[in-house]
Amino acid sequence: MAWDFSTEPEFQEQLDWVEQFCREEIEPFDLVFPAAVRSKDPKIRAMVKELQQQVKDRGLWALFLDEELGGPGFGQLKLALINEILGRYPAAPGFFGTAAPDTGNMELLAMYGTPEQKQRWLYPLMDQEIWSAYSMTEPQGGSDPNLFKTNAVRDGEEWVINGEKWFTSAGRYADILFVMTTSGMFVVPKDAPGVEFVEGGPRSHSHIRYNDVRIPLDHLLGPEDGAKVLAQRRLGGGRIHHAMRSIAQCKLAFDMMCERALSREAHGKVIAEHQMVQEAIADSYADINMLRLLVLWTAWTIDNSSTQQARTQIAACKYTCAKVLKDVSYRAIHIYGSLGTTDLTPLQAMWAGAPTMSVMDGVDEVHKVTVARNVLKDHRPHAGLWPTEYYPHKREAARKKFEALFAEDPELERYADGIAKYMANRNR
Numbered sequence: 521m522a523w524d525f526s527t528e529p530e531f532q533e534q535l536d537w538v539e540q541f542c543r544e545e546i547e548p549f550d551l552v553f554p555a556a557v558r559s560k561d562p563k564i565r566a567m568v569k570e571l572q573q574q575v576k577d578r579g580l581w582a583l584f585l586d587e588e589l590g591g592p593g594f595g596q597l598k599l600a601l602i603n604e605i606l607g608r609y610p611a612a613p614g615f616f617g618t619a620a621p622d623t624g625n626m627e628l629l630a631m632y633g634t635p636e637q638k639q640r641w642l643y644p645l646m647d648q649e650i651w652s653a654y655s656m657t658e659p660q661g662g663s664d665p666n667l668f669k670t671n672a673v674r675d676g677e678e679w680v681i682n683g684e685k686w687f688t689s690a691g692r693y694a695d696i697l698f699v700m701t702t703s704g705m706f707v708v709p710k711d712a713p714g715v716e717f718v719e720g721g722p723r724s725h726s727h728i729r730y731n732d733v734r735i736p737l738d739h740l741l742g743p744e745d746g747a748k749v750l751a752q753r754r755l756g757g758g759r760i761h762h763a764m765r766s767i768a769q770c771k772l773a774f775d776m777m778c779e780r781a782l783s784r785e786a787h788g789k790v791i792a793e794h795q796m797v798q799e800a801i802a803d804s805y806a807d808i809n810m811l812r813l814l815v816l817w818t819a820w821t822i823d824n825s826s827t828q829q830a831r832t833q834i835a836a837c838k839y840t841c842a843k844v845l846k847d848v849s850y851r852a853i854h855i856y857g858s859l860g861t862t863d864l865t866p867l868q869a870m871w872a873g874a875p876t877m878s879v880m881d882g883v884d885e886v887h888k889v890t891v892a893r894n895v896l897k898d899h900r901p902h903a904g905l906w907p908t909e910y911y912p913h914k915r916e917a918a919r920k921k922f923e924a925l926f927a928e929d930p931e932l933e934r935y936a937d938g939i940a941k942y943m944a945n946r947n948r
């Protein structure tokens with residue numbers, strides 16, 4: 521019997537350490553020194569390094585990478601169990617070397633980079649000596665890569681890139697930009713001449729124009745014309761990691777909801793005793809666990825096959841995590857009453873995070889189409905007018921199975937005929 525929902529004691533010890541470290545070290549540090557991981561202040565950097573060293577000493581640095589690339593090579597299932605702790609603390613991924621968008625970019629370098637490219641960009645990214653951003657979405661359309669226009673043209677020993685991207689998260693803080701073009705995926709140094717940051721766009725998600733940006737030939741990552749394949753590989757991993765972390769957000773909202781329900785009194789009793797509050801708690805409990813099982817099953821599938829083979833499940837995780845986050849954070853806000861509508865707790869940020877989850881990494885609609893299309897491949901239309909589960913036909917076919925028996929036992933046949941007559945008359 522292979523189904524097993526237990527965690528090995530040695531790994532549980534790691535999970536317990538991660539939970540305690542995040543609660544006792546990362547969260548207080550982040551509340552006092554926000555965005556510290558990217559700070560250039562030497563004192564802050566020293567404190568960050570000290571905390572990161574503890575993570576490294578536990579063998580938990582760059583969790584998503586295989587051993588030969590400097591990660592622990594846990595695979596997706598163990599990563600999911602860790603991420604559902606890290607996701608509760610916004611700063612935690614940075615302290616574990618697993619912060620987006622660098623993770624996806626590192627995965628691209630790990631999968632497609634030449635040894636020189638890994639040396640130049642992957643290892644410095646892993647050590648947080650440099651930062652990166654991913655420049656795919658264009659203002660005229662993000663859900664449909666066929667609308668992208670940014671192109672790269674070869675000119676002697678250089679590629680010349682022209683185009684416009686936006687929603688390049690953390691673009692301003694990046695040293696290198698992974699730019700998707702119609703001719704391939706390129707690594708562009710942010711300070712290359714022709715890289716222009718357009719003012720007035722979204723604050724954290726840069727709007728960038730690439731104006732005749734010239735880069736050497738060895739800045740092409742993967743094959744020429746391979747950008748769509750690279751993008752799919754990158755986003756497939758990213759989506760499941762987001763889903764893992766959103767379980768943590770849902771659990772936080774749930775814990776907050778339960779604590780408040782037990783603490784607040786209204787109309788004669790503690791609100792946890794009002795049935796509609798109990799309904800919110802019961803529905804949230806079931807929603808979170810359904811999401812969690814979907815994500816863990818998907819992670820397990822990736823470990824036992826590939827991201828490509830798990831693509832239908834990954835797509836389902838992508839829109840389900842947004843939906844569960846929306847529903848659970850809404851219920852938690854509601855139970856918190858007026859306090860829930862303020863920024864004095866994490867609930868408003870979680871609630872605002874739900875539509876973001878729905879849009880980023882490809883809008884939910886596109887993923888629902890993927891799921892429906894792939895699922896339908898395993899189904900066939902029925903022959904004729906009536907569906908396979910049409911009872912009159914099923915009963916007729918079933919009766920044939922017993923004809924030999926009825927020939928021997930007319931009493932049994934009369935009994936079956938009586939039932940058939942009764943069933944025929946009670947059809948709605």
Ligand SMILES: Cc1cc2nc3c(=O)[nH]c(=O)nc-3n(C[C@H](O)[C@H](O)[C@H](O)COP(=O)(O)OP(=O)(O)OC[C@H]3O[C@@H](n4cnc5c(N)ncnc54)[C@H](O)[C@@H]3O)c2cc1C
Pocket residue numbers: 621653654655656657658659660661662663664686687688689690725876879880881882883884885886889
């Ligand atoms: C917080 C955040 C961070 C991001 N970070 C990055 C990043 O680092 N790098 C990067 O390149 N991009 C990034 N993005 C962009 C993201 O990938 C795009 O927003 C996403 O792909 C959707 O593109 P769009 O915003 O242009 O929406 P559109 O493509 O304009 O879609 C808008 C709406 O149209 C409808 N729609 C679209 N297609 C379909 C369809 N097939 N069927 C039915 N309805 C449809 C849906 O209602 C959809 O919500 C980020 C986005 C967010 C929100």
